[in-house]
Amino acid sequence: MIEVEQLTKSFVVRRGRFRRERHVVEAVKDISFRVDRGELIGYLGPNGAGKSTTIKMLTGILVPSSGRVSVLGLDPSRRRVELARQIGAMFGQRVQLWWDLPLRDSFELLRHIYKVPLDRHRASLDRFRGVLDLDPFLDTPVRQLSLGQRIRGELTAAMLHGPELLFLDEPTIGLDVVAKQRVRDFLVEINREDGVTVMLTTHDLGDIERLCNRLLVIDHGSLIWDGGIPELKERYGAERTLIVDLEEPGPPLELEGARVERIDGPRQWLRFRGSASELTTRVVQSARVLDLQIAEPDIEEIVRRIYTGNSRT
Amino acid sequence: MVEPILVWRRLVGAQVRSQLQYRRSFALDAFGSFWISFVDFLIILTIFHNVSHLNAWNVHEVAFLYALSAITFALTDLFIGHLDQFPQLIRDGNFDIVLVRPRGTLFQVVAADFASRRLARVLQGVVVLVYALWSLTIHWTVWRVIVLLASLPSAVVIFSSIWVCGACIAFWTTDGGEFTNAFTYGGTTMAQYPFDIYATWLRRLLGFVIPLAFVCYFPALFVLGKPDPLGLPRVLDFVSPAVALAAAIVAGLVWRFAVRHYRSAGG
Numbered sequence: 001m002i003e004v005e006q007l008t009k010s011f012v013v014r015r016g017r018f019r020r021e022r023h024v025v026e027a028v029k030d031i032s033f034r035v036d037r038g039e040l041i042g043y044l045g046p047n048g049a050g051k052s053t054t055i056k057m058l059t060g061i062l063v064p065s066s067g068r069v070s071v072l073g074l075d076p077s078r079r080r081v082e083l084a085r086q087i088g089a090m091f092g093q094r095v096q097l098w099w100d101l102p103l104r105d106s107f108e109l110l111r112h113i114y115k116v117p118l119d120r121h122r123a124s125l126d127r128f129r130g131v132l133d134l135d136p137f138l139d140t141p142v143r144q145l146s147l148g149q150r151i152r153g154e155l156t157a158a159m160l161h162g163p164e165l166l167f168l169d170e171p172t173i174g175l176d177v178v179a180k181q182r183v184r185d186f187l188v189e190i191n192r193e194d195g196v197t198v199m200l201t202t203h204d205l206g207d208i209e210r211l212c213n214r215l216l217v218i219d220h221g222s223l224i225w226d227g228g229i230p231e232l233k234e235r236y237g238a239e240r241t242l243i244v245d246l247e248e249p250g251p252p253l254e255l256e257g258a259r260v261e262r263i264d265g266p267r268q269w270l271r272f273r274g275s276a277s278e279l280t281t282r283v284v285q286s287a288r289v290l291d292l293q294i295a296e297p298d299i300e301e302i303v304r305r306i307y308t309g310n311s312r313t
Numbered sequence: 314m315v316e317p318i319l320v321w322r323r324l325v326g327a328q329v330r331s332q333l334q335y336r337r338s339f340a341l342d343a344f345g346s347f348w349i350s351f352v353d354f355l356i357i358l359t360i361f362h363n364v365s366h367l368n369a370w371n372v373h374e375v376a377f378l379y380a381l382s383a384i385t386f387a388l389t390d391l392f393i394g395h396l397d398q399f400p401q402l403i404r405d406g407n408f409d410i411v412l413v414r415p416r417g418t419l420f421q422v423v424a425a426d427f428a429s430r431r432l433a434r435v436l437q438g439v440v441v442l443v444y445a446l447w448s449l450t451i452h453w454t455v456w457r458v459i460v461l462l463a464s465l466p467s468a469v470v471i472f473s474s475i476w477v478c479g480a481c482i483a484f485w486t487t488d489g490g491e492f493t494n495a496f497t498y499g500g501t502t503m504a505q506y507p508f509d510i511y512a513t514w515l516r517r518l519l520g521f522v523i524p525l526a527f528v529c530y531f532p533a534l535f536v537l538g539k540p541d542p543l544g545l546p547r548v549l550d551f552v553s554p555a556v557a558l559a560a561a562i563v564a565g566l567v568w569r570f571a572v573r574h575y576r577s578a579g580g
Contacts, residue, residue, distance in 0.1 A: 011576060056577055061412045063573050077573070084415035096410050100331035109327055112320050113414055 001165055001197050002035040002058060007067035009053050027053040029221040030067070035199060037164075040191045042212035043201040046307055050221040051201040055169050058199075059089050072165060085114065088158035092170035095150070096157050097142045103153050104138045107160060114161035121160065128156040131186055148179030155186060159196075166190070168200035172207055184210055205300045219307055229299065236302045242270040244283055245291040255282055266290075317420060325427040332429065339430055347433035350387070353502065354379060354441055369542055370507045377445035377537065379505040381529040383438035385468035386501035387431060389476065392469075395426035396476050397494070400483035406578030419477065419568050449537070457536045460551065464532035467557035471528050474560035475500060481571035496523060504528045509542045516543075527556040 009028040014021065028050040035041055045051045056062040057069055060076035060083055069076055074083045090096070097106040111121045129135055132152040137145055145153065151171065158166060168187075172180045188211060190196045202208060208215060208229070215232060217225035225232060244253065245267050252260040258272035258279055272279050276294050283289060332339055357379055361372040370378075399422065402408050411421045451457070479493030500523065508516060508530035520526040527549075534541055535550035 052577075056409065059413050061409050061577055062575065080412060081415045081417070084413055087413075089413040091409060094407055094410055098327060098331075101327055105327055109324060112323050113416055115415075 001037050001039075001072060002033075002199070003068070003070045004034065004054075004058075005032050005068040006030050007032070007054070007057060007069055008065050009050075009057060009062060010065045026221050028057070028218075031218070031221075031223040032067075033216060033223065033226055035197065037197055038191070038195050039214055040187065040198045040212050041200075041214045041216065042208040043199060043216045043218065044203075044205075044208060044303065045201075045218040049218045051218055052169055054218065055089075055167050055199070055201055059087065059167055060084070085161070086163055086165065088161070088163035088166040090154050090158040090166075090168050090171060092151070092168070092173040095142070095154075097150070097153055099143050100141055102139045102141055103134065103145070106142065106153070106157065110157055110160055116161050120162070124160055124162060125156070128159065131189060132156060132182065147174055148176065148182075151175060151179065151183060152186075155183065159190065163196070165197045166199070168198065170202060171200055172202065172204050180204070180206070187211055205303060209299050217303065217306060224306060232302060233297060233299070236305050239271050239273055240276065240297060241295040242272055242276065242279060242283070243293040243295060244268045244270060244287070244289060247288040247290055250287065253283065253287060255279065255286065317416075320416070321420070321424045324424040328426050329429050342430040343433040346431055347437050350383060350434045350437045353383070353505065354437075357505070367507055368509050369539065373445055373448045374533075374537055374539070375505075375507065376441055377449060378507060378529050378533050380438050380442035380445050381464065381468065381533060382501050382504040384435055384442060385465055385528065386472055386504075387434035387438050388465075389469050389472040390434065391428055391431050393423050393473055393476055394428050394431060396422070396480045399480040400486075403483045403575070404578065408575060409577055412572075412575070418572055419565075422480075451536065452538060457538075460532050460535050460553075463554050464529070467532075467553040468528040470557035471524055471553075471560050472497070472500070474557075474564035475523055475525075477564040478567050481567050484571040484574050484576075500525050504530070524556045524560055527553045 007028060008026060008030050010024050010026045013023045013025050031050075031054065043051050043054065053062065057064050058071055058076060060080035063077040071083060072086055076083050097103065098109065101109075107121075107125060110116075111118075129138070132155065134152060134156060137149050137153075140149075142150060142153065155171070158168075171187075172183055175183065184207065187198055187200070191198050200207065200211070213228065215225060215227065215229055216223060241261070242258065247266065249263075249266045252263060253268060253270065255270070257274060258270040260268055261271050262269040270279075270283075280292055283292070354376075357375055358372070360367070361375070365371065367375060402411075402422070408418075411418050414421060476493070476497050479496055482492060503511075503519060504525045508519065508526045511519065516526070531550045532553055533539075535547075541547065541549075
């Protein structure tokens with residue numbers, strides 16, 4: 001569906017008030033990956049890492065400086081119109097709907113822009129009205145919608161013409177927990193039921209953990225991770241935490257291969273690598289223990305670790 | 314060919330409907346734009362209050378020239394005047410949205426608005442045209458009618474092309490609105506006066522670089538049956554449609570080139 005080879009985008013930036021100097025900034029450096037049909041893929045990176053720039057090259061908004069992009073077999077910037085008919089795109093920080101018009105009218109205009117036959121349009125609109133619960137605000141002008149309602153409208157707008165590939169740039173930004181969940185459920189549904197391939201950029205690691213079966217991580221314009229989430233945890237998050245509840249407060253436990261990270265009364269947090277059963281045996285032997293828990297590292301922390309590790313090099 | 318026009322009508326219709334929600338401000342705007350453009354004409358009348366001729370042009374002939382320029386410019390303004398706000402679209406990165414839709418980019422930008430309130434300006438131009446035709450004695454021939462009728466769409470196309478080229482500056486500077494205004498609003502004001510009163514360098518600029526002389530001046534010479542005071546070949550009186558076509562092609566190429574240099578924003 002998507003093939004990217006050694007893709008680079010550089011921008012010329014002029015700095016300085018009097019003597020203007022030209023700087024070439026490489027927003028995306030030499031990245032390669034491919035996405036297959038039916039994947040739900042997360043694209044993660046800190047601000048300014050090159051996420052949006054990549055998505056914009058995939059959707060034909062930006063022309064690459066070098067490298068090769070092929071989306072649905074088309075070169076996005078050269079065959080923009082053809083591609084636009086077959087993909088959906090939603091940018092969390094941009095308004096695609098008509099600001100002063102009721103939501104319903106925006107959908108009607110999009111039907112004409114995308115040349116969707118009336119019966120097909122009706123069928124898909126009916127479906128999204130149900131899934132995203134649009135009916136309460138279908139006749140409200142977009143400017144009066146809450147952010148959550150508007151995002152639901154935007155998602156519908158991106159999907160109405162029945163694209164097989166959907167790009168989402170920060171779809172859950174600024175949403176509350178309930179609205180976020182609704183968006184996630186929707187994405188899972190279109191991915192599973194309709195087989196729509198979804199690629200989304202996000203800051204929200206919850207999105208990634210709940211939605212994606214594959215993760216791309218970009219930092220400083222370079223792709224630093226491409227793979228599944230369990231593999232990522234294994235590689236970067238090998239350290240787990242053993243939470244030990246002692247019978248009474250005591251000094252920090254001294255055990256080989258583990259270090260005490262935090263103490264709160266009788267409870268101690270131990271960071272360790274390797275086998276949990278071996279460590280727990282030793283803990284039980286060396287102290288009077290009431291209870292034990294093992295905490296897996298969360299993805300947030302792993303990603304933080306990748307970023308800091310990457311910027312050190 | 315018909316389908317894009319229907320879509321344009323739908324898009325523009327939706328926009329006009331939402332403008333009409335604010336009826337009072339619509340009426341005030343329309344009234345305001347009528348008077349603003351009338352002031353231009355008052356200036357011409359004031360000049361002729363003091364002098365009887367500008368070179369070989371009397372007040373009625375200049376009024377005719379003024380009306381042609383005012384009507385065609387107002388029509389252009391009606392359809393694509395909102396290109397004024399195009400730098401804003403580029404700066405905010407909202408041109409992204411245009412690029413992910415399966416329609417021509419210029420088409421979408423043009424169809425994004427329709428300044429119906431500026432209809433008042435067209436009306437003002439028509440008022441002056443009626444006055445000019447009533448006070449001039451023109452010997453109408455078939456060719457004069459053809460040249461006059463052909464000059465109107467040609468002028469709209471020439472003005473539009475200038476406007477589009479000006480808007481393209483925004484792709485590099487993410488601004489340039491005022492610079493463009495110098496050629497659009499400034500251009501129509503210059504086209505309201507006889508071309509031959511300008512200095513040579515300005516005539517060259519208006520004749521060949523920014524083809525404003527073909528908007529009204531040459532067609533008006535022919536319709537009014539005036540000899541060209543500059544002694545330029547009379548074939549120029551007939552070439553406005555060809556110039557318009559050339560201008561449109563140039564504008565289209567410039568636009569296409571510019572879109573490939575779009576840098577988007579943020580993210």
